[in-house]
Amino acid sequence: MSEISRIPIIKLYENLIVSIQVALSDRLVLQIKDDITAEIESTGARGLIIDVSGIDVMDSYISRAIRDIGLMARLMGVRTVICGMDPMIAMTLVEMGLDLTGAQSALNLESAIELLGGNGKLDTRKKRGK
Amino acid sequence: MDAIDQQLIDELKDLVGTILAKSIVTLGVARSRVDPQQPRPGDQDRLAAELKKGLRLFVKEPDRRELCLQRVESTLSAIEPAAPATGTIQIDLLSESDVVKARGAGRDLCRDMGFTGAIQIKVATAISELARNVIQYAGTGRVDINSISGQRSGIEVVVRDEGPGITQIDEIMRGEFSSKSGMGIGIVGTRNLMDDFDIETGPGEGTVITIRKFLR
Numbered sequence: 001m002s003e004i005s006r007i008p009i010i011k012l013y014e015n016l017i018v019s020i021q022v023a024l025s026d027r028l029v030l031q032i033k034d035d036i037t038a039e040i041e042s043t044g045a046r047g048l049i050i051d052v053s054g055i056d057v058m059d060s061y062i063s064r065a066i067r068d069i070g071l072m073a074r075l076m077g078v079r080t081v082i083c084g085m086d087p088m089i090a091m092t093l094v095e096m097g098l099d100l101t102g103a104q105s106a107l108n109l110e111s112a113i114e115l116l117g118g119n120g121k122l123d124t125r126k127k128r129g130k
Numbered sequence: 131m132d133a134i135d136q137q138l139i140d141e142l143k144d145l146v147g148t149i150l151a152k153s154i155v156t157l158g159v160a161r162s163r164v165d166p167q168q169p170r171p172g173d174q175d176r177l178a179a180e181l182k183k184g185l186r187l188f189v190k191e192p193d194r195r196e197l198c199l200q201r202v203e204s205t206l207s208a209i210e211p212a213a214p215a216t217g218t219i220q221i222d223l224l225s226e227s228d229v230v231k232a233r234g235a236g237r238d239l240c241r242d243m244g245f246t247g248a249i250q251i252k253v254a255t256a257i258s259e260l261a262r263n264v265i266q267y268a269g270t271g272r273v274d275i276n277s278i279s280g281q282r283s284g285i286e287v288v289v290r291d292e293g294p295g296i297t298q299i300d301e302i303m304r305g306e307f308s309s310k311s312g313m314g315i316g317i318v319g320t321r322n323l324m325d326d327f328d329i330e331t332g333p334g335e336g337t338v339i340t341i342r343k344f345l346r
Contacts, residue, residue, distance in 0.1 A: 026262065091248055092255050096322055098319060
């Protein structure tokens with residue numbers, strides 16, 4: 001498996017979308033944390049969507065990191081929605097007694113965008129000042 | 131005889147075209163983590179579920195989709211799966227990228243042994259948890275993953291290190307720390323995921339953790 005060094009962060013209107021489609025190494029997790037906070041600051045995004053549909057496992061370290069990202073984003077005034085959770089990973093998290101408080105969840109990317117954008121109508125007029 | 135993916139593409143290509151058939155099948159094979167050269171027990175169901183998703187996405191006419199589904203089912207039911215695999219894997223834990231390697235190898239062995247998808251993920255999560263502890267607290271160590279047979283068949287994972295050992299292991303296992311400091315959440319969680327969990331550790335003695343999951 002060739003190691004990927006960065007996960008792209010996509011800006012869509014006022015939201016940032018981070019789609020995790022690879023096996024996460026701890027180093028990559030730290031990189032994502034840094035990148036997301038930097039990106040929130042530079043773009044003035046209002047929402048953050050973390051799509052975990054391609055994640056291979058979610059152990060305590062990874063789930064804590066995702067929860068931390070949600071908390072950091074909240075401190076910066078950004079709402080976080082986690083989407084695309086595999087049912088088998090959800091089951092594993094619950095059995096381990098882990099949860100992801102700090103972020104809302106949505107079934108898929110569409111509903112995550114709806115949650116953040118209000119019925120899917122993305123308001124691009126009010127740009128938050130930088 | 132052709133590999134499964136080729137058989138499926140051949141069955142579907144006159145209904146949806148070669149390119150679409152290829153995408154649906156390739157994606158389905160990748161997502162269900164099936165080895166098309168050597169299908170194992172349980173693979174057919176997972177592959178069928180993924181192919182169904184792909185067909186629902188790409189084939190909009192109900193009649194044609196139904197026909198595709200029938201062909202997929204008949205192709206898959208004609209496949210003789212290979213016997214469940216057995217295996218022995220040894221991975222040295224030297225850096226954190228070995229954690230990803232170890233959990234991937236464990237998951238693949240589970241898949242080849244015929245464990246369900248949910249259990250594959252549980253075993254991979256447990257390995258990830260224990261292997262990370264090794265890197266974090268002991269620096270280096272080793273993971274041995276073995277298929278076990280006999281009275282009950284299943285998978286056994288032994289994670290060992292010669293690090294400082296864990297103090298207050300009894301309190302940790304009773305969950306007395308996890309609520310406050312987060313310490314031990316991983317290890318207690320791992321125990322909850324597994325059928326068997328043994329730990330030998332003590333200050334300065336290193337740690338050996340053995341976990342097992344059985345095939346029903």
